[in-house]
Amino acid sequence: MKFPDIQWTAMEAPGNGLQPAAACGIPRVANAASPREDAIGLLRLAAEIEHALMVQYLYAAQSLRDSDARTLSTVAVQEMGHLLTVQNLLLAIAGVNEHGYPAVIHFGRDTLRRASNLNPLPLTLESLSRTTLGNFVAIESPGKFDNPAVAERVETLRLKAGRLGYTTRPVHNLYAAIHWLFLADDEVQPVLADIGTCTPGWHLAEEDFVDPATIDRFAATQTEWHSIPGFIAMPVRNRAEALAAIDAITLQGEGVTGSEDSHFARYIRLLDRLEAGAVRVRPLARTPHLPGTVIPEDPSARPVTHPITVLWAELFNLQYECLLVLIAWSYSKPQGSPTRAKAIDFAVDLMNQVIQPLANDLSSRALDEQGPQKAGPPYGLRDETMPSDAASFAARFATLDRSERETLSRIKETLMQGDDPVARLRIDSIENYCQQRQQLLQEN
Missing domain, CATH: 1.20.1260 (Ferritin)
Incomplete structure (x- = not known):
């Protein structure tokens, strides 16, 4: 099964003071001949992004001790669960190849992501610092903020990163675009509210989904991965399960109002501790x-x-x-x-x-x-x-x-x-x- 070469474009989305993420655009696969090709391309990019974030978080954890190190390593393990769930999403629409193996097993990291103009964060391995953690906060930030003070803080972190030579883009926008593709029609869901205008009618058809028996044969599950707490590995047999899996990844990363366990909330708390001088960091070589x-x-x-x-x-x-x-x-x-x-x-x-x-x-x-x-x-x-x-x-x-x-x-x-x-x-x-x-x- 051959898939088209991927070039990345962005559909620009209007933003407002509470939504700096929207200014970064909605990703699309250039020259995709169908929503299925678009979805496979974006999911491959998502796999590389999850992989790259996982190793950056693990590296930063090496510079910390005890509970602070566990904060980062826990998020990294959850990113691995996201990576496996993305494989399940790929399986649901790409199926198996002529050898009877899943047609797209994508655990890459540096090919599509690195070439994309929508890469959330260049892969840089660094000890934890205000800059490093500020970058993590910016890319894990929600698509919309209920609290203007939090929105302003995130935007300040993103602007500071830019002055230091880092380009940060929220992962939320990529998953919002993937979510749109898996919808049955143009009805806007809460996760996509205020994200901007996606291509009307550009959605996967029912026939794009693989036979559930094939999916059940290969899909990763949380149970087989030792039921690690907070580890998401969701099989995807149909449109509803696909949307649930995409939302689960998004919510674990950015969270919802009042969420204490999301990556964004964990990193905000760690940033507060770091700025208060309560975090000990040992310097490691950069990348x-x-x-x-x-x-x-x-x-x-x-x-x-x-x-x-x-x-x-x-x-x-x-x-x-x-x-x-x-x-x-x-x-x-x-x-x-x-x-x-x-x-x-x-x-x-x-x-x-x-x-x-x-x-x-x-x-x-x-x-x-x-x-x-x-x-x-x-x-x-x-x-x-x-x-x-x-x-x-x-x-x-x-x-x-x-x-x-x-x-x-x-x-x-x-x-x-x-x-x-x-x-x-x-x-x-x-x-x-x-x-x-x-x-x-x-x-x-």
Whole structure:
């Protein structure tokens, strides 16, 4: 199944003092021949945005401690749920390919989002600061404010970001455009009120939705992801469920009046604490990166050059890429199959037992040999495309396995030259995990 190349345009929407978000426009896919093509394009962009926000929040969390770190990491986990729900929305209208796999498994991050003139925030990995958190507040802000003081504060943050070279656009507008496409007609829903004029009559038809049996075969669910509190993974079998899923993502991000659990509300409270001097922050390198991964869009990105840190950063990137492929692989397996359940369990273990400890380790390792600057986890990707059949998944895992073995071998050589029992235990744990994963892959 071939989908059109995507170029991004914006339908400008009128704004008012209580709605700075509207001035950023309503996104559309240029040259989309149908609402279905438009929806698939915007959902692919949404997947990349959710992915990019997730790693930016996780990186900022590395610079914090205790409850403040948990605030950011909790939001990041919820962004992962949004990413999975977007896959369900794609499945509902794109269906399966000739190999019987979901036709669009999109866990990318830097292709469409980076090229879009509606990218909410360029991918910049930074320690938490008033600027960083102000950017997070601006992009998670609602489409409409009931409180003029809050609207003014958000607009001030957005203008300040612009003066510092950041361009921030609220995610709300993208989901408002997606919501419009999934409506049956032009009746304006509350979530779209005051957002501006969308293309009349431009909606998905009933025949654009895939057979529910196919959706039930592959759709991600919250239960299989261990029922993580606040984790949204909503199957989408029809128009009503699609609209409910889109609204759930939007409301968890921007919230409603009086909401205490939305991303926007959490970040406003954290910003209050930061401005009051109640948040301790440790400085990490800005957007650390390694050769061989996608060149950062952040012009102030810092290369990781310390010879030991480079090896651990390479290992981190491999585990991060492996996580994405593993989740995609689980999504390609039918619901209820032992393989799918085991793959999800492995993914959860990889996040908690491998990636998070490596992120902690890199946050205390030197960026280079010149000074005290700490590195931080680079979240670098060599290849963000996802396989589309059994053979390509097998080949991708084989490539990752070879690279893992080579990097682990090089790290073990450095450990032979010194005494680092914690690092030795970490390597033993990672090797054990990799062996178990390989056994699972060989069995399936």
